[in-house]
Amino acid sequence: MTRFAYLGTSTFAAAVLRGLAAGPHEPVLVVTRPDAPKGRGRKLTPPPIAHVAQELGIELFQPQDINAPESVERIEAAAPQELVVCAFGALIGEPLLTRYAPLNVHPSLLPRWRGAAPIERALMAGDRETGVSIITLVEELDAGPIGAQAVEPITPEDNYGTLHPRLEALAVELLDEVLTQRPEFVAQAESGITYAEKITAADRTLDPARPAQENVNIVRALSPHIGARLALEDGTFLGVHEAAANTDGSLQLIRVQPAGGRPMAYTDYARGHGEAR
DSSP: EEEEEEEEESSSHHHHHHHTSSSSSSEEEEEOOOOOOEETEEEEOOOOHHHHHHHHOOOEOOOOOOTHHHHHHHHHHHHOHHHHHHHHOOOOTTTHHHOOOOOOEEESOTTTTEEEHHHHHHHTTTSSSSEEEEEESEEEEETTEEEEEEEEEOOOOOHHHHHHHHHHHHHHHHHHHHHHHOOOOOOOSSSSOOEEEOOOOHBBOOOOTTTTHHHHHHHHHHTTOOOOOEOOOTEEEEEEEEEEOTSOOOOEEEEEEEEOOEEEEEEHHHTTTTTOO
């Protein structure tokens, strides 16, 4: 059994914590980002992982600066044997890097797709496989040596919503392996490095001038959590949740969402707007 402090924020991080806590290892502290404004009312909302920490009865710490002396002291007071980092959302520096050599969970086959949005970028690129890597955290982004790595196939039917939970489960399996077996960590390859930049508004917008399959891959990558969109002539956007490439190379919209409306079949939307596609 390993006592560990867990640094994470996102829904991915929350699911991995829940899975890891169900095994033999003991989470003694959860460190996450401060509550942030969400939604139209901009109400302060805890990060997803805060709810899991509360559910599991694990002490929760939400510092403004993870590298501040008081933050380091709080982590040290929990006496963890390991620091595990998963989608934390802020850079971790000294003295934590040297003191703990934190384990970092990254949902890609490093060195491919270092950075903020590896699952989305793998789908956007039409990759046929991705995976999870467990590395030692270093100052350079996602560049640390690899202790465990496993492949997860991407099917043509996959989108973010179907691929995400499989990678969560794989991350739990690999973390348990690393915490239990303490494998040798090996430097990443210097070739094949790509970067998964954060998703922007421009990334979300479908371009009819692109090949249809590229637009389909964008829809897959952003469904259902962010959402792709198509610009309309009136200046509004039509959300696109599902699409396909026709044999003639055209884009077929299957499931869409009008601004301020609910998701619906594109045929229903087109019928109500006098369109056909």
